[in-house]
Amino acid sequence: LDFIDLLSLLVLVNIGNHFDLKASVFQAPRRGIYSFSFHVVKVYNRQTIQVNLMQNDFPVISAFAGDQDVTREAASNGVLLMVERDDRVYLKLERGTLMGGWKYSTFSGFLVFPL
Amino acid sequence: LDFIDLLSLLVLVNIGNHFDLKASVFQAPRRGIYSFSFHVVKVYNRQTIQVNLMQNDFPVISAFAGDQDVTREAASNGVLLMVERDDRVYLKLERGTLMGGWKYSTFSGFLVFPL
């Protein structure tokens, strides 16, 4: 681990409480196995949402929130990913809309094992 | 990582299955970036609960469980946090009550990157 890894960690730390989806693309500073997890909260919204964790242009895992009767519900998932240098990892709202924006949502990742 | 880091990890490990909220304050043995996650389960409870992850006296992230018709539902979230030495990180039940206590709830944290 060195300074550039640290930078990428801090980027993810900063997006904790409220995050701008456009600013939340993680570009891997080095090859390795990373741990990613997300919790995307829908607020007062009767639509089902589907959130994909994307590696470059491919969906890796999905999460769903589809309850019509609750005010806040999270679509959550997490995974260990083998990532090449400069791969881009980000969240995509595949289905539904987030009327309340990304409030309370989090997206975190860190390097577990450099390769 | 040294013995004191290990101790703080073990404290968190021990609180896995059933935990005493008062005993679950994590006091950081050193400055660094830590990964924290929690799953708080409400049981037979029609109230909405809100759980905050607190750093010292400030809420960092929140999670909600508000379904009225299920017997068990979890309020879950997780985040990477920049923590100063001796910072206190803990869970706070901001809204609602846990009639069944903290059974099945978990709170985990570990040092990802020392600074």
Next chain:
Amino acid sequence: LDFIDLLSLLVLVNIGNHFDLKASVFQAPRRGIYSFSFHVVKVYNRQTIQVNLMQNDFPVISAFAGDQDVTREAASNGVLLMVERDDRVYLKLERGTLMGGWKYSTFSGFLVFPL
């Protein structure tokens, strides 16, 4: 960390999107503290499910999904575990059935601190 740790990580990485439960038993290559998390998704299923994270033959933590009115819901939890060499860690569907199989479910683990 060495090659055998890496292998065990890759096993868990591979089970991300769709996984065969039988193939997802994690056998610890060394003593240490590991982080495990899972998200098990039930699809079009009105039964409550309970998923246990098992260490050898003992349940460590549980998660539940019991909403009758949503198409997809996840039973999620995570924990830091003290694991002896050759311990087996796996998921067990303690209650209910997964009609849609393990699609969208994930199970991840990695070594946080070798002992």
